[in-house]
Amino acid sequence: MKKIEELLREHPFVQNLEEEIVAIISGCAKNVVYQSDGYVFREGDPADRFFLIRHGTVALEMTAPGREPLTFLTVKGGEILGASSLAPPYRCSFDARAVELTRTFAFDARCFREKCEADHSVGYAMLKRFMPPLIERLQTARFQCADLYGGGNR
Numbered sequence: 001m002k003k004i005e006e007l008l009r010e011h012p013f014v015q016n017l018e019e020e021i022v023a024i025i026s027g028c029a030k031n032v033v034y035q036s037d038g039y040v041f042r043e044g045d046p047a048d049r050f051f052l053i054r055h056g057t058v059a060l061e062m063t064a065p066g067r068e069p070l071t072f073l074t075v076k077g078g079e080i081l082g083a084s085s086l087a088p089p090y091r092c093s094f095d096a097r098a099v100e101l102t103r104t105f106a107f108d109a110r111c112f113r114e115k116c117e118a119d120h121s122v123g124y125a126m127l128k129r130f131m132p133p134l135i136e137r138l139q140t141a142r143f144q145c146a147d148l149y150g151g152g153n154r
Helices: 004-008 019-026 109-118 120-148
Strands: 029-034 039-041 049-055 057-062 070-076 095-098 102-108
Touching: 004 019, 004 029, 004 102, 019 109, 019 120, 049 109, 070 120, 102 109, 109 120
Parallel strands: none
Antiparallel strands: 029 102, 039 095, 049 102, 057 070, 057 095
């Protein structure tokens, strides 16, 4: 059976990351499995973990009173989930629900933040890993809004 550090090295998030940094951050991770329709977290929950999706799909949903949940994004194997755990106020701002059996690395956010703060080279390496997918998600949201409101015409 492989150790968490060995499994983590197979995830795209850590590709080409220095071995020492993988060893440092793996101390904050554990394997967590979510069954289909199980919630990874709910809106308003404390954001005390972030996730690297190993296998499966997670729907990010927002709710409005009197309406069915609306999926605004799906996250799949190889992607990150739960960046709200890295910056105050450390609260989940949407629901995350497993669409199918989903295997993740769940990172204790406090442990992770402390390791990044203790060694700024670790923190900077992680910042460089988190920013591209978050920027991509913002771009996607921008395009969705433009489409929703008639191509951005005023």
